[in-house]
Amino acid sequence: MADPVILVDRPAAHVARLLINRPDKRNAIDHAVRQQMAAALSALAGDPDIRALVLGGVAGVFSAGGDLPSMKGLDEAGARARMAHIHGLCRQIAEASLAIVSAVEGIGAGGAIGLALLGDEIVVGEGTRILFPFLRLGLTPDWGQLLTLPRRVGLPAARRLLIGGGPVDGAEAFRIGLADEVTADGQVMTRAIERASALAQLPxxxxxxxxxxxxxxxxxxxxxxxxxxxxxxxxxxxxxxxxxxxxxxxxxxxxxxxx
Known part of the structure; x- marks a missing residue:
């Protein structure tokens, strides 16, 4: 039986954590990741003890974004089906009754940043590298980022980020408002759990x-x-x-x- 691509645990009282578990692919997000994440979110939604959620990745990497090989060779129907699957997860995260903190360690790229932007808070490390590779790949930004990114950083800054593509380091992400906290690289997950614990105490x-x-x-x-x-x-x-x-x-x- 294949290893699960989403790991679920409870690192603190009233806090659950979902970790993308594809270390060989730098935690790239494919259909299986989205499917298992959606199932985990549905299960947590029915748990009255869980009030906050941490999103992260294994091996000190948040996620390299969408899994490129899985995008190649799609016809229009397949491309639309892929987007419908992504958008179902987007709505599930955005409409969750849980406070959501993303621990963006190592690399956060493309759709993974879109995922983080749908939550409440983002914690990055000093050495975190954030990338927006869409235009370089001949794609437009997805996962709702043309709405959520300008809300975070303002329209001019969002345009610069998306056209430039990055990388943006942790200090710059914090300076422009893309991240809520920058910390030492080895402390990103710890701080994300602490912030989620604080949010879990709110009404x-x-x-x-x-x-x-x-x-x-x-x-x-x-x-x-x-x-x-x-x-x-x-x-x-x-x-x-x-x-x-x-x-x-x-x-x-x-x-x-x-x-």
């Missing part, structure tokens, strides 16, 4: 509502105030605010993990 419903409005900005102030009223009415009458208020009165740290 899940309030965090999801905040992120939803940040990711889909209102067109006008009136629209935003209406959405704000809807969200706050739910929050003010919910269990998370009750716990936060009781913790405030008792001068203790709130515990949202059981809600």
């Amino acid at each position: 899940r419903d309030a965090l999801l509502r905040m992120n939803r409005r940040l990711e889909m900005p209102s067109a006008t102030l009136s629209d935003e105030l209406a959405r704000e009223a809807d969200d706050q009415a739910r929050c003010l009458t919910g269990a998370e605010f009750n716990e936060g208020y009781e913790a405030f009165l008792a001068r203790r740290t709130p515990d949202f993990s059981h809600l």
